[in-house]
Amino acid sequence: MKSNKAIVKVMRPTQKAAGIAPLIRDMLGKLGEDPEREGLARTPERVEQAMKFLTSGYGMDIRQIVNGALYEVKYDEMVVVKDIEFFSLCEHHMLPFYGKMHVAYLPKTRVIGLSKIPRIVDAFARRLQIQERLTQEVAQTIQEIIEPVGVGVICEARHFCMMMRGVEKQHSGAMTSAMLGDFRDRKDTRDEFLALVNHKGNGF
Numbered sequence: 001m002k003s004n005k006a007i008v009k010v011m012r013p014t015q016k017a018a019g020i021a022p023l024i025r026d027m028l029g030k031l032g033e034d035p036e037r038e039g040l041a042r043t044p045e046r047v048e049q050a051m052k053f054l055t056s057g058y059g060m061d062i063r064q065i066v067n068g069a070l071y072e073v074k075y076d077e078m079v080v081v082k083d084i085e086f087f088s089l090c091e092h093h094m095l096p097f098y099g100k101m102h103v104a105y106l107p108k109t110r111v112i113g114l115s116k117i118p119r120i121v122d123a124f125a126r127r128l129q130i131q132e133r134l135t136q137e138v139a140q141t142i143q144e145i146i147e148p149v150g151v152g153v154i155c156e157a158r159h160f161c162m163m164m165r166g167v168e169k170q171h172s173g174a175m176t177s178a179m180l181g182d183f184r185d186r187k188d189t190r191d192e193f194l195a196l197v198n199h200k201g202n203g204f
């Protein structure tokens with residue numbers, strides 16, 4: 001497994017981002033709109049700002065996010081952070097997909113500050129993504145940082161590209177998972193995770 005891949009992928013926001021607004025103005029025209037009308041006059045700049053934020057994960061450094069919040073402990077029970085809300089953009093249509101992620105790991109020698117896990121999720125969600133890769137990247141990053149006995153990630157999401165475009169609406173909700181170490185190899189570990197997540201009961 002290419003273990004360091006998820007962590008080292010830090011890209012600085014490109015200077016070219018400043019050039020997005022004119023492209024949006026052009027697009028509005030091509031869509032048959034009048035980019036000069038009052039309601040749209042400042043839309044290109046707003047879209048540019050929104051897109052910069054929604055893709056700000058490219059500029060996030062995972063090590064900086066973790067910032068040393070790793071603690072040596074003698075704790076070997078499963079740690080589960082449930083119902084982490086996330087918002088992402090699908091790389092095929094640049095339309096939102098959003099949902100919840102459940103992240104668990106079995107510590108070996110150390111744990112991470114709990115608040116860091118949602119921030120790691122955000123760092124990968126705020127990029128152009130597919131749900132499968134987002135799920136894998138979160139799992140691999142937790143694995144690389146904490147080096148636990150195993151990691152489990154379950155992701156439930158709804159995709160606007162399916163919901164809004166009217167295709168296969170019944171499949172607009174999708175579930176993905178990534179299981180590493182004991183979560184992959186041991187059924188009892190996986191079952192414990194699934195029972196703790198109990199995703200039928202979370203109202204999604």
Ligand SMILES: [Zn+2]
Pocket residue numbers: 090091092093094095159161162
């Ligand atoms: Zn899509």
